[in-house]
Amino acid sequence: MSLLELDGVKVHFPIKRGVLFDRTVGHVYAVDGVSLKVEAGQTYGLVGESGCGKTTLGRSVLRLVDITEGSVVLDGTDLAKLPGEELRRFRRRLQMVFQDPLGSLNPRQNIESILSEGMVAHGIGKNQEERREKIKSILDKVGLPSNALSRYPHEFSGGQRQRIGIARALVLEPDVIICDEPVSALDVSVQAQVINLLDELQEELGLTYVVIAHDLAVVRHISDTIGVMYLGSLVEEAPSDALYAEPKHPYTKALMSAVPVPDPEVEDKRERILLTGDLPSPANPPSGCRFHTRCPWAQAQRCSTERPELRDVGGGHRVACHFAEEIAAGTVKRTAGEVVSATREGVEDAPVSEELAAAKVPEQAGPPEQESTKAEAVGTAAKVEKADKAVEAAEQAEKLVKAEKPDEPAEQDVEPAEQDVEPADKAT
Amino acid sequence: MSLLTVDELTITFGGRGRKESRAVDGVSFEVDQGQVVGLVGESGCGKSVTSLALMGLLPHKGVTIGGRADFDGANLFTMSPSARRDLRGSEMAMIFQDPLSSLNPVVPLGVQVTEILERHRAMKGEAARKEAAHLLDRVGIPDPTRRLKEYPHQLSGGMRQRALIAMAVACAPRMLIADEPTTALDVTIQAQILELLKELVDQEGTALLMITHDLGVVAGLCDQVNVLYAGKVVESAGRRELFGHPTHPYAHGLLGSIPRLDAPRGEPLNPIRGSINDRIAWADGCAFAPRCDRYEMGCLTGTPQLSEPRAAGHQVRCVNPVLDDAKAEEVPA
Numbered sequence: 001m002s003l004l005e006l007d008g009v010k011v012h013f014p015i016k017r018g019v020l021f022d023r024t025v026g027h028v029y030a031v032d033g034v035s036l037k038v039e040a041g042q043t044y045g046l047v048g049e050s051g052c053g054k055t056t057l058g059r060s061v062l063r064l065v066d067i068t069e070g071s072v073v074l075d076g077t078d079l080a081k082l083p084g085e086e087l088r089r090f091r092r093r094l095q096m097v098f099q100d101p102l103g104s105l106n107p108r109q110n111i112e113s114i115l116s117e118g119m120v121a122h123g124i125g126k127n128q129e130e131r132r133e134k135i136k137s138i139l140d141k142v143g144l145p146s147n148a149l150s151r152y153p154h155e156f157s158g159g160q161r162q163r164i165g166i167a168r169a170l171v172l173e174p175d176v177i178i179c180d181e182p183v184s185a186l187d188v189s190v191q192a193q194v195i196n197l198l199d200e201l202q203e204e205l206g207l208t209y210v211v212i213a214h215d216l217a218v219v220r221h222i223s224d225t226i227g228v229m230y231l232g233s234l235v236e237e238a239p240s241d242a243l244y245a246e247p248k249h250p251y252t253k254a255l256m257s258a259v260p261v262p263d264p265e266v267e268d269k270r271e272r273i274l275l276t277g278d279l280p281s282p283a284n285p286p287s288g289c290r291f292h293t294r295c296p297w298a299q300a301q302r303c304s305t306e307r308p309e310l311r312d313v314g315g316g317h318r319v320a321c322h323f324a325e326e327i328a329a330g331t332v333k334r335t336a337g338e339v340v341s342a343t344r345e346g347v348e349d350a351p352v353s354e355e356l357a358a359a360k361v362p363e364q365a366g367p368p369e370q371e372s373t374k375a376e377a378v379g380t381a382a383k384v385e386k387a388d389k390a391v392e393a394a395e396q397a398e399k400l401v402k403a404e405k406p407d408e409p410a411e412q413d414v415e416p417a418e419q420d421v422e423p424a425d426k427a428t
Numbered sequence: 429m430s431l432l433t434v435d436e437l438t439i440t441f442g443g444r445g446r447k448e449s450r451a452v453d454g455v456s457f458e459v460d461q462g463q464v465v466g467l468v469g470e471s472g473c474g475k476s477v478t479s480l481a482l483m484g485l486l487p488h489k490g491v492t493i494g495g496r497a498d499f500d501g502a503n504l505f506t507m508s509p510s511a512r513r514d515l516r517g518s519e520m521a522m523i524f525q526d527p528l529s530s531l532n533p534v535v536p537l538g539v540q541v542t543e544i545l546e547r548h549r550a551m552k553g554e555a556a557r558k559e560a561a562h563l564l565d566r567v568g569i570p571d572p573t574r575r576l577k578e579y580p581h582q583l584s585g586g587m588r589q590r591a592l593i594a595m596a597v598a599c600a601p602r603m604l605i606a607d608e609p610t611t612a613l614d615v616t617i618q619a620q621i622l623e624l625l626k627e628l629v630d631q632e633g634t635a636l637l638m639i640t641h642d643l644g645v646v647a648g649l650c651d652q653v654n655v656l657y658a659g660k661v662v663e664s665a666g667r668r669e670l671f672g673h674p675t676h677p678y679a680h681g682l683l684g685s686i687p688r689l690d691a692p693r694g695e696p697l698n699p700i701r702g703s704i705n706d707r708i709a710w711a712d713g714c715a716f717a718p719r720c721d722r723y724e725m726g727c728l729t730g731t732p733q734l735s736e737p738r739a740a741g742h743q744v745r746c747v748n749p750v751l752d753d754a755k756a757e758e759v760p761a
Contacts, residue, residue, distance in 0.1 A: 049614035157703040187470040188641060192685035192699030199696060214614065221687035221697070240693055258619035259689050260644030264667045266690060267648035274623060275616045277570075278584040343648040344626040346462065347667070 001076075002037035003208055004061070004176055009034045009070035009080075011053070011060050015283060028283045030056040032232035033070070035310070038176070038225075043202065043209040045223030045240070047216055047255070051279050053232040058178045058212045062094050063087060074176065092122045095169035099181035101161035105153040111139075111164060112149040118172050135171060141204070142167045142197060159190035163197065170201070178210045183218060195222060216259050220244055225316075228252050231290040232282055234310055238317040248319040248328060250295045260342070270342040289322070296337030297327050430458035431500060431635045432482075432603055438494035439477050439486070451477045453659035453710055454495070457652075461602065462633040466646040466667075469656035472704050475639045476525075479607045482637075483522050484512050499603065518548040521596035525608035527588035531580040537564075537591055538576030544598045563594040567624055586617035593624060597634075604628070605637045610645065622649065643686060647671055652741065655679045658707050658715035666740035675742070675749040677720045714746070722748045 011031040016022040031053045038044040046054045059065045061072050063079055072079040074094060082090060098104035105114060115135045116128065125131035136146045142163040153161055162182065169177050182198065183191040199222060201207060213219045219226055220240055227237040228249065236249040247253045254273040261267055275294045280286055286293045292303040299322075308320045326332040439452040452474040459465045467475045480486050481493055482504065497504040499520065504512070524530040532540060541560040545551040551559055557576065564572035567590040580588055589609065596604060606625065610618040622645065628634050638650055646653050646667065653670045655663040655678065663676040674680040681700040702719040709715070713728035720727070726747045734743045 049616065157705050159703055187704065188643075189470060189682055189685055189700040190703055192687070192697035193701070195687065196696050196699060215687075216615070217687040217689040220689055221691075221693065244689065254616055256689065258615040260618075260622075260642065260648055261688060261690055262643035262647050262671060262683060262686055263688070263690075264647045264671050272619050272623070274620055278586055278617070279614075340623055344464065344630060346630045347464070347649070347651055 003040040003075060004038040004210070005071075005073040006037075006057075006061070007035050007071045007073070009057065009060060009072060010068045011056050011065055012068045026283055029232050029285055030282055031060060032285070034229075034232075034234055035070075036227055036234065036237065038208060038210060040175075040208055041202070041206050042224040043211055043222050045219035045226040046210065046212045046229060047214065047219045047226060048229035049214060049255075049279060051231075051282060052229040053282065054212045054214075054229050055180055057229070058096070058180050058210060061176075061178060061210065062091060062096055064096075089122070092118075092172045093175045095172055095174040095177050097162070097165050097169050097177060097179040097182050100185055101158060101165050102153060104165060105161060107153055110150055110152050114153075114164065115139075115168055115171050118168065122172055124172065135167075138167045138170050141170065141201065157190075158186050159193055162186060162194050166194075166197065166201070170205075174207075176208045176210065178212070180212045181214070182211065184213065184215065191218070198222060216255060228255065231280065231285055233290065234318075234320065235291065236317075236319045236321075237310065238319075239315070242315055242317055246317075246328070248313060248317065248324040249291075249321045250297045250327065251291050254296070254337070257342075264343070267342045271339050272342050274338040274340055276336060276338075289320075294337075296334045297323060297332055298335055299323060299332065429501070430460045432459040432637070433498045434458070434478075434482070434495070435497070436495035437478065437481065437497060438492075439474070439481055440492040440494070441490060443490070443492060451659055452481070455654075455656070455659070455661055456495075457654050457661070457664070459603065459635045459637050461635050462629060463652070464629055464636045464638055464650045466638045466640065466650035466653040467656060468640060468643060468646055468653060470641055470704055472658075473656040474659040475641075475656050476607055479522065479605045479637065479639050482605060483516060483520065485522075514548075517544055517601075518599040519601055520603045520605065521599070521601040523589075523592055523596050523604065523606040523609045525611050527585065527592050527612065528580060530592055531588060533580055536577055536579055537583070541576070541591070541595055541598065544595055548599045559598075560594075563598055564591065567591070567594045567597075568620070569594070585613055586620060589613060589617075589621055590624070593621070593628075597628060597632075600632065601634065603635045603637070605639070607639045608641070609638075611640070611642070618645075625649070643671075643683065655682075658704070658710065660710060660715070660745060661734065661743075662716065662745045663743070664734070665742035669740040669742045673742075675744045675751065676716075676746050677722045677748075677750060678716050680750045681721070722746075722750065724748050 009031055010033055012027040012029055014024040015026045015028060017025045034057055036044065046057065048054045056065060060067050067080045070080065077090065079087065079090065112132065112135060116131045119125055119131050119134070125134055132149070135149065139146055139148055144160060144163050144167065153164065156164065179198070183194050186194060195218065198209065202209060211219060211222055223240050225237065226240050226243050227234045228251065229235065230251050236243065236247065236252045243252065244256070247256050254275050257271065257273045261270065273296060277294050280293060288304040288306055289295070289308050292298045295303065302322055306322065308322050310318045310320045312318050313324060323332050435456050437452055437455045438450065440448050440450045442448040455474070455478060457465060467478060469475050482497055484504065486493070493505055499515065538557060538560055541563060542556040545556045545559055560576055561572040564575055569575055569587055569590050575583070583591065609625070610621050613621060625636065626649065629636050638646065640646060650667050653665060653667055654661045655676065657678050663670065663674065663679045670679065671683065674683050681698065684698040685700055687697060700719055706718045707715040708717060710731050713730065714732050717723050717727040732745050732747050734745045737743050
C-alpha cells in the first residue's frame with residue numbers, strides 16, 4: 001500500500017454574487033478529480049502551468065483548503081474526514097515548504113521561535129532546552145550555522161531562508177513534505193544548492209516528497225514519478241525517465257518541447273510545438289477533453305464530447321488521451337498548432353576555433369551521457385600531442401562540422417560580414 | 429560600425445553624502461542590425477539597470493551615468509531630452525518584464541497603442557485605429573478590433589505581452605530592448621513569445637538586446653552572449669562558444685548548476701556556493717572570488733581585465749579561467 005493515496009479529489013471554489021444574499025453563481029473547478037499514489041521514500045512531482053490547480057491540490061492534501069469530494073489517505077487514515085483537533089495532530093506527519101521564503105516566515109520572530117512554535121504545538125520536547133538542542137541538530141542538517149537561532153528572517157539570503165523553511169518542516173519529523181515551488185523564487189546558482197539539500201535529506205531521513213513546480217527540468221531532476229496537470233486534472237503520469245523519453249499526452253509533448261535547454265547543440269536539433277491560445281478559465285472548462293481546444297492533435301467529435309480517463313498504457317505510464325497510441329504511432333494527423341525550430345533561423349553561428357572544434361565534434365556525435373563512446377571518438381583527437389596530428393584531427397573535425405551544417409561557413413577567418421547566414425525561408 | 433555601441437558604461441546610485449552603490453561597472457558591448465545580443469545574469473548583476481539607462485528611463489537625481497552609448501553614431505547620454513524622446517519609441521523601443529504593470533490599467537488598449545502612432549507617426553483617428561488593429565493582428569492577437577476597446581485586465585498574460593510587443597514595434601524600431609520578456613509567462617506561452625521575437629529579428633532585421641536570467645532562452649536566440657556578474661561582464665562569446673566552452677568559473681558553474689530536461693537523472697547538481705551577497709568590490713580583486721572554486725591569491729590583486737578576444741570574440745575576465753586543455757584532459761579520462 002502506498003503511503004499517500006489521493007482518490008478522486010475535487011476542490012471547487014464557489015463564485016458568489018450579490019450584496020445581501022450571497023448567491024452561488026458558479027464554481028471554479030480548481031481540482032477536478034485527481035487520483036494518485038505516492039510511495040514511501042519517493043518523490044512525486046506535480047507539474048503544470050499557472051492555474052492548473054497544482055498548488056490547490058498540494059494544499060488540499062494538508063486540508064489547508066477544504067476538499068469538496070474525494071479522499072486523501074495517509075497511512076490508512078482519511079484526512080478528508082478527520083475532525084478539527086485530530087486533523088491538527090495529524091498534520092505533524094504532513095508538512096509543507098512554501099514558495100516565497102520571506103513571505104512565509106514571520107519577520108518579527110527569530111529563528112528559534114519560528115522553529116520551536118510547531119514543536120510546542122505538537123508537544124515535541126519537554127522544555128525549551130531540549131527543543132533548542134533538536135533545532136540545532138536540524139539547522140546543522142540543512143546547512144545553517146547554530147548562531148542563526150537568535151537571528152531574524154531578514155538577516156538571511158533567499159537560499160538560507162528557504163533552508164529555514166525546510167528546517168521548520170523537518171523539526172516535526174514528518175513523513176511527507178509537500179514542497180510548493182521550493183526553488184522558483186531563488187537565483188539559478190542558489191537553486192541547485194536547495195535541490196541538492198532536498199535530495200540529501202531524503203536519502204538521510206527517508207522522507208517522502210510531493211514537489212509542486214512549474215519548472216519541468218527541476219521536477220524531472222528530483223522526482224521519481226511525475227504527474228502533469230492541466231486545468232484541474234492529471235493528463236499524464238509516469239516514472240520520470242519514461243515521461244521524458246516518451247511523453248504520450250499532446251499537452252506533455254508541447255510542454256516538454258517548450259522548455260528551452262541551455263545548450264545550442266541540443267536547441268539546434270529540437271523542435272517546438274507551439275500551442276495556440278491560452279489556458280481556458282477553470283470556471284468554465286471545455287467539454288470533453290479539457291485540452292481539446294488547444295490540442296494540436298484534436299479529433300472531431302470524440303475529443304470534444306467524451307472526457308478521457310487516466311488509463312494505464314504499460315510500465316506505470318498513465319495517460320488521459322483517447323488517441324495516445326495513435327499519436328505515438330503517427331496514424332493520427334496533427335490538426336492545429338505549429339511546429340517550429342527551437343533556434344532562431346538567422347542566428348549567427350561563428351564556428352568555434354579549430355582546436356575547439358576538434359573537442360566539439362564528438363559531443364555532437366552523441367548525447368552527453370554516452371561518455372564512453374565520446375571518449376573513444378575523441379581519443380584520436382584529444383590525446384594526440386604532436387602538432388601535425390592535431391592539425392589532422394582539426395581538419396577532420398572541420399569536415400564533420402561542414403557535413404552537419406552545409407550552409408554554414410566553416411572557415412573561421414572569414415570576415416564577420418560574410419558570416420551572416422541568410423535567413424532561410426520560413427518553414428511553417 | 430554597429431547600431432548600438434556601449435562603451436564602459438557605469439551606473440552609480442547614491443552619492444551626495446549618501447553611500448554610493450555601483451550597479452554597473454564598466455560594461456561594453458555592441459549590437460548590430462539583425463543581431464541578438466544577450467545580457468545574462470542573476471538578480472542584482474546590473475542587467476536591468478543597463479537597459480533602463482539605454483532607454484533613458486533612470487531618474488535624473490541620485491544616479492550618475494558614466495561612459496558612452498552610441499546609437500547610430502550619436503551619444504545617447506549627451507543627447508538633448510527632446511532628441512531622446514524622438515528616438516525613444518520610434519528608433520529604440522523596449523519590452524518590459526511585467527506586462528500588467530507596464531500597461532495603464534484605466535486606459536483601453538486601443539488608446540495606449542494609438543498614442544505611440546500619434547506621437548511618432550503623426551497618424552490620427554480612424555487611420556491610427558486601423559494601424560493599431562493591424563499591429564495587434566501582426567503579433568497574433570485574435571479579434572484585434574474588439575481587443576482595442578478592452579482594458580489590460582481583460583487580456584491574458586500572454587496576450588498582454590503580445591500587446592506590449594505590438595506597441596514596441598509600432599514604429600518599426602531599429603533597436604529593441606527586451607528585459608526578461610518571458611519571465612512572467614508560462615513555458616508554452618514563452619515559446620509563443622520567443623517565436624514572435626525570432627520572426628521580428630529575422631524578417632525585419634531588428635537589432636535585439638535580450639536581457640534574461642534564463643540561459644535556456646539565450647541558447648536558441650542570441651548571437652553573442654554577455655554574462656554579467658556584480659556589474660561587470662565576466663564572459664562574452666558567441667552562443668556555441670559560450671555554452672560549449674564556458675571559461676569563467678561563474679559561467680562554468682552556472683551551466684553546471686542548472687537541472688536540464690535532457691540530462692540523465694540521479695546525478696547531483698554542482699551548485700555555486702554562497703550567494704550574490706558574498707562578494708568583494710571589483711577594485712579589490714575579482715567579485716566572484718569568495719564563491720569561486722578556482723580561487724587563488726592572484727584573484728585578490730586588483731581588478732581582473734577582460735582577456736583579448738579569442739575565437740568567436742570569446743573574452744573572459746578571470747586570472748585563473750577554466751581552460752580548454754583542462755577540459756580536453758577530462759574527456760578521454
